Amino acid sequence: MLSIKNIQANVEGKEILKGINLEVKAGEVHAIMGPNGSGKSTLANVLTGNKSYEVTGGEVLFDGKNLLELDTETRAREGMFLAFQYPVEIPGISNATFLKTALNEIRKYKGEAELTPKQFLEKIKEKAKILGLDETLISRYVNVGFSGGEKKRNEIFQMLMLEPKFVLLDETDSGLDIDALRIVSDGVNIYKNGKNAFLVITHYQRLLNYIQPDFVHVLYKGRIIKSGGKELALELEEKGYDWIKTEEVETENT
Amino acid sequence: MTGKEFYIENFNTFQKKLNGQSKSFLNEIRKEAMNRLTELDFPTNRNEEWKYTNVSPILKQNFIPAVNTTIPKFTKEEIKKFLFNDFDCHLLVFVNGFFSEELSKISLLPKGVIVGSLKKILKENPELISGYVSKISKIDNAFNALNTAYALDGLVVIVPDGIALEKPIQVLYLNTSENELVLSLPRNLIVAGKNSQVSVIANYNGYGEKVYFSNIITEVFADENSIVDLCKVQNENENSYHIEKVQAQQKKNSLFNHYNVTFGGAIVRNDINSLLDGENTETHYYGLYMANGKQHVDNHTFIDHAKPNCMSNELYKGILDDNSRGVFNGKIIVRQDAQKTNAYQQNKTILLSKSATIDTKPQLEIFADDVKCSHGATVGHLDETSEFYIRSRGVPQELAKSMLIRAFANDVIETIKIEPLKEQINHMIFDHLHRIEIENK
Numbered sequence: 001m002l003s004i005k006n007i008q009a010n011v012e013g014k015e016i017l018k019g020i021n022l023e024v025k026a027g028e029v030h031a032i033m034g035p036n037g038s039g040k041s042t043l044a045n046v047l048t049g050n051k052s053y054e055v056t057g058g059e060v061l062f063d064g065k066n067l068l069e070l071d072t073e074t075r076a077r078e079g080m081f082l083a084f085q086y087p088v089e090i091p092g093i094s095n096a097t098f099l100k101t102a103l104n105e106i107r108k109y110k111g112e113a114e115l116t117p118k119q120f121l122e123k124i125k126e127k128a129k130i131l132g133l134d135e136t137l138i139s140r141y142v143n144v145g146f147s148g149g150e151k152k153r154n155e156i157f158q159m160l161m162l163e164p165k166f167v168l169l170d171e172t173d174s175g176l177d178i179d180a181l182r183i184v185s186d187g188v189n190i191y192k193n194g195k196n197a198f199l200v201i202t203h204y205q206r207l208l209n210y211i212q213p214d215f216v217h218v219l220y221k222g223r224i225i226k227s228g229g230k231e232l233a234l235e236l237e238e239k240g241y242d243w244i245k246t247e248e249v250e251t252e253n254t
Numbered sequence: 255m256t257g258k259e260f261y262i263e264n265f266n267t268f269q270k271k272l273n274g275q276s277k278s279f280l281n282e283i284r285k286e287a288m289n290r291l292t293e294l295d296f297p298t299n300r301n302e303e304w305k306y307t308n309v310s311p312i313l314k315q316n317f318i319p320a321v322n323t324t325i326p327k328f329t330k331e332e333i334k335k336f337l338f339n340d341f342d343c344h345l346l347v348f349v350n351g352f353f354s355e356e357l358s359k360i361s362l363l364p365k366g367v368i369v370g371s372l373k374k375i376l377k378e379n380p381e382l383i384s385g386y387v388s389k390i391s392k393i394d395n396a397f398n399a400l401n402t403a404y405a406l407d408g409l410v411v412i413v414p415d416g417i418a419l420e421k422p423i424q425v426l427y428l429n430t431s432e433n434e435l436v437l438s439l440p441r442n443l444i445v446a447g448k449n450s451q452v453s454v455i456a457n458y459n460g461y462g463e464k465v466y467f468s469n470i471i472t473e474v475f476a477d478e479n480s481i482v483d484l485c486k487v488q489n490e491n492e493n494s495y496h497i498e499k500v501q502a503q504q505k506k507n508s509l510f511n512h513y514n515v516t517f518g519g520a521i522v523r524n525d526i527n528s529l530l531d532g533e534n535t536e537t538h539y540y541g542l543y544m545a546n547g548k549q550h551v552d553n554h555t556f557i558d559h560a561k562p563n564c565m566s567n568e569l570y571k572g573i574l575d576d577n578s579r580g581v582f583n584g585k586i587i588v589r590q591d592a593q594k595t596n597a598y599q600q601n602k603t604i605l606l607s608k609s610a611t612i613d614t615k616p617q618l619e620i621f622a623d624d625v626k627c628s629h630g631a632t633v634g635h636l637d638e639t640s641e642f643y644i645r646s647r648g649v650p651q652e653l654a655k656s657m658l659i660r661a662f663a664n665d666v667i668e669t670i671k672i673e674p675l676k677e678q679i680n681h682m683i684f685d686h687l688h689r690i691e692i693e694n695k
Binding site: 050051052071072075076077081082084087088090093097098102103109158162 | 637664
């Protein structure tokens with residue numbers, strides 16, 4: 001579904017990604033772990049087309065399409081979704097307006113009819129129930145006055161509403177208590193099926209107890225230096241990142 | 255002939271037209287104002303208060319005071335599109351500053367309440383207004399003198415003690431130049447008695463594309479314990495000039511809310527002044543200015559804390575596009591007696607284009623020692639992170655920008671109490687900036 005080939009990217013002129021290769025197939029969950037500053041969030045922003053991040057080389061194919069040629073909104077309409085680490089507050093715009101606008105833009109792109117107000121409302125009720133969200137949330141302004149946990153939950157709610165093919169979770173576990181973490185993970189697990197795929201970006205192994213990855217990759221200084229199964233996450237939790245860093249240095253030296 | 259000579263000559267024509275009414279208290283004030291006008295020069299950029307606003311384009315043309323022109327007729331159908339609707343209100347319509355009885359609709363009023371035209375009250379009950387007109391507002395400059403010299407018609411609202419006027423008063427000022435360049439000179443007065451309440455929506459609009467000049471004075475007297483809301487929405491045509499001075503005087507425990515929403519006009523100048531002339535008063539100034547093309551919008555506010563224990567709060571926000579230019583000057587004086595004053599002021603502007611500019615200047619003069627005052631001014635652009643967030647959900651860039659403009663204007667819009675008015679102003683924001691509108695339901 002997603003094929004990342006030797007992607008390189010700069011932020012403010014500084015090289016952050018130094019050649020990333022990654023293949024994600026439908027039905028898979030990949031986790032990217034790594035210490036702060038390794039380039040995890042950069043990868044998420046590059047894949048969603050944030051203009052503050054400059055791609056200097058490489059290629060990304062999304063279901064055969066050249067992803068990097070598309071603007072942010074078109075990527076979203078093609079099915080790319082990023083659950084933000086820091087979701088933005090939009091006063092004056094209700095969640096309902098926001099979601100209805102987004103959903104109908106996506107439907108329009110796909111050649112589907114706009115949802116009737118009744119259909120939209122039913123969909124909202126159905127998805128809100130999954131996350132145990134209070135329905136009054138829908139008339140509130142986007143993320144305004146939400147706690148950190150509520151914002152993250154709202155990201156997952158948006159995911160359920162927009163039904164993307166490929167979901168990037170950028171540090172979704174940060175700032176969540178155990179209960180919120182469970183709710184968010186449940187949302188993801190319910191949504192997960194053989195047709196969609198996930199890239200879970202996280203600093204800690206904690207989230208991966210709830211969202212089980214098929215593959216774990218370690219990102220360090222802009223490169224994936226180790227890949228493995230979910231046991232790799234446990235190993236990282238136990239030993240930290242230092243042993244891989246040492247291994248990396250040794251490999252470089254030989 | 256210079257502008258001034260032109261206005262002096264027109265004054266004689268105007269005086270001849272007055273006939274029987276030339277002996278009124280107001281005519282003495284007019285003559286005095288005309289004398290002041292002969293002495294005063296119109297402001298230039300050398301004048302500190304007009305440093306960033308060049309009025310010479312206004313003075314290059316001779317606008318004929320509306321009293322010396324033929325006032326055009328409109329039908330109810332024609333004015334419909336200019337009105338705010340979906341809420342119950344008294345409606346007064348002024349065409350080029352002159353009251354139109356046929357177009358207005360004033361419902362039954364409580365005893366003693368006057369909602370009507372200055373011209374009529376001058377004829378019938380001048381004693382009701384002689385204590386206020388030109389007493390609250392002094393002549394600060396030649397524009398004020400010009401308005402006062404020709405003061406003949408405008409809105410008059412008098413709410414006696416103890417009466418809360420339930421319905422808001424919507425006043426449509428429709429201005430237009432048909433065959434000649436018109437100078438519209440409304441002279442407004444709002445008097446709220448003790449323990450009274452009144453809400454006025456001043457809706458300025460232009461008909462047609464021809465240039466005209468609106469030069470307005472609005473005097474507001476808020477007696478003890480009164481609540482006065484004055485919401486100005488200015489949507490004059492894009493070629494017109496618009497200058498207004500609002501002067502409020504607040505007595506003990508009164509509350510004055512002024513809303514100032516600017517859409518139209520080529521050169522716009524608002525002076526919004528409040529004298530806090532009693533303890534425990536509260537004053538709120540909310541401003542929203544949107545400009546594009548070559549529009550120039552200048553807002554000068556002045557809050558005079560003359561008595562102790564008063565609170566003033568000011569929030570002015572602007573969205574400037576294309577080559578438009580904004581000016582904000584917010585003056586607060588806290589006099590020596592005005593201990594325990596709370597005064598807050600904020601001005602925030604978003605520039606949507608590289609060539610839009612804003613000059614913003616807070617001016618705090620504090621002579622008392624036990625006060626809380628703060629002010630702040632920011633100038634910025636639409637937040638790129640927020641735009642990215644919205645677009646990442648599939649929303650196109652232009653619409654994402656519209657959403658962020660709505661978000662920026664929100665804390666001003668939210669303060670408007672009449673829900674349908676809020677929605678219609680919202681609609682006007684996008685309409686004016688030619689952006690895609692968001693259906694907010």
